[in-house]
Amino acid sequence: PTAPIDYVVGPDGNAYYVDLVTNQIGRLDIVQVTSGGGVTPPPTGGGTTVGTGPDSLVLRVSQDAYQGNAQFTVRVDGVQVGGVLTATALHAAGLSDTITIKGDWGAGTHNVVVTFVNDVWGGSAAADRNLYLESVSYNGTTLANSSAPLFSQGEAHSVAFTDSGTGTPPPTGGSTTIGTGSDSLVLRVSQDEWQGDAQFTVKVDGVQVGGTLTAAALHAAGLSDTITIKGDWGAGTHNVVVTFVNDAWGGSTLADRNLYLESVSYNGTTLANSSAPLFSQGEAHSVAFTDSGTGTPPPTGGSTTIGTGSDSLVLRVSQDEWQGDAQFTVKVDGVQVGGTLTAAALHTAGLSDTITIKGDWGAGTHNVVVTFVNDAWGGSAAADRNLYLESVSYNGATLANSSAPLFSSGEFHNVAFTDSGTGTPPPTGGSTTVGTGPDSLVLRVSEDAYQGNAQFTVKVDGVQVGGTLTTTALHAAGLSDTITIKGDWGAGTHNVVVTFINDVWGGSTAADRNLYLESVSYNGATLANSSAPLFSQGEFHSMAFTDYA
Structure with a gap:
């Protein structure tokens, strides 16, 4: 006689069976067979198309629904497309929604970022809203490192894609210089013009510079105006805020005045997270920049x-x-x-x-x-x-x-x-082991040291492990530190992200703190695309690994 069997969907989305007599547990690999004997493709959920153009950026997403569906935003080259999007396909059922973003991207490397915006956690795996980026493809080719689970509010996954066309660099519009000094803060802006040009203000460390400024370059034409703010900023972290001050809306996308902050650079280096669309009256975007001078720490108050x-x-x-x-x-x-x-x-x-x-x-x-x-x-x-x-x-x-x-x-x-639950910082230099379990995720890292050692964080499936880690091995000497992360990862694809968190630049390659991710291996096998130099504050490298247990 057949033993009584129970079935359950695990938190990893896989189906499992339990033999209630022997207590044996196993995973079911479910394959749908057509009448002709072939295997059908995995089922898909809804489909959404955003924008127009000859190029296609296709995202497949799914979710764990709890008290509502998972929502997310998509940015391409820093510009949000399609508003706030909603996933409906259930990850546990093997379904996925397809979002097709149409455009006309020029030659070169571009970037798409998917951000999970409405996380909810009810205290258990069964009461947890999550988003899964299943894959991203560009013009029919699936991109490397494009799958990632997004488990936390505001968690994002960034994927690079390359257009092989032979287009010229984007043209630029007008140019304005404000102030004097040895340092240069350069803003590139554009606009959607309607019943007048978009206007904006700029504040540096809370102080407005240059009065009310006006954009003339049209975003749709690929143009941008350049505003160069000169000054002598002291050592430390500073802040520039761009605020859109004269929004106008006539009831359609053709009758809508908008401002676009295309990029901000400081002394020749483009700043992270410096591009943003500004669509509403008073909407502002804040960007931090660091001067590497050797001034004293900022004074403090109470x-x-x-x-x-x-x-x-x-x-x-x-x-x-x-x-x-x-x-x-x-x-x-x-x-x-x-x-x-x-x-x-x-x-x-x-x-x-x-x-x-x-x-x-x-x-x-x-x-x-x-x-x-x-x-x-x-x-x-x-x-x-x-x-x-x-x-x-x-x-x-x-x-x-x-x-x-x-x-x-x-x-x-x-x-x-x-x-980190350990009370003391993890050991640094040489060899470090974090966590326990039968599986081993091994990272090899090195650094360019300047005014201190390079520090970084590691996240596995969106969860930080090991606190803030420090490398002491010098890249120039061919050395590397080994960080072994122990765990018991279930079957399926997982994600590890290494982020450089304390960049310093003193004006030359000899005065530059950098982090190098030399390699990542999982259970003895080196992962593809696992080496990367990380040169900027907050720069990260994301890799996928698969457990076949």
């Missing part, structure tokens, strides 16, 4: 400590004061701490207040949210109350993407931090 515990979450904030100081709240893992807090340090003076939140956070990823609660606006930049989140650090390590200007009441900034 200091406040909240709570007790062995862990320290340190926020630095400043303000534009008008008719009273800026106030804000802080929530950690959804729980408000410290009541309503008040900033006193003036942003324009280069000051910042320090708020230290003490606690004992357990191992894993946590979340801190800072919300500006009392905006005031008197009609000009001089009569405007604002809050600036300068930085957030956890146990001494500055967190990525932790600085943000907050200009509106209720506007907030969300920063993730990870506790």
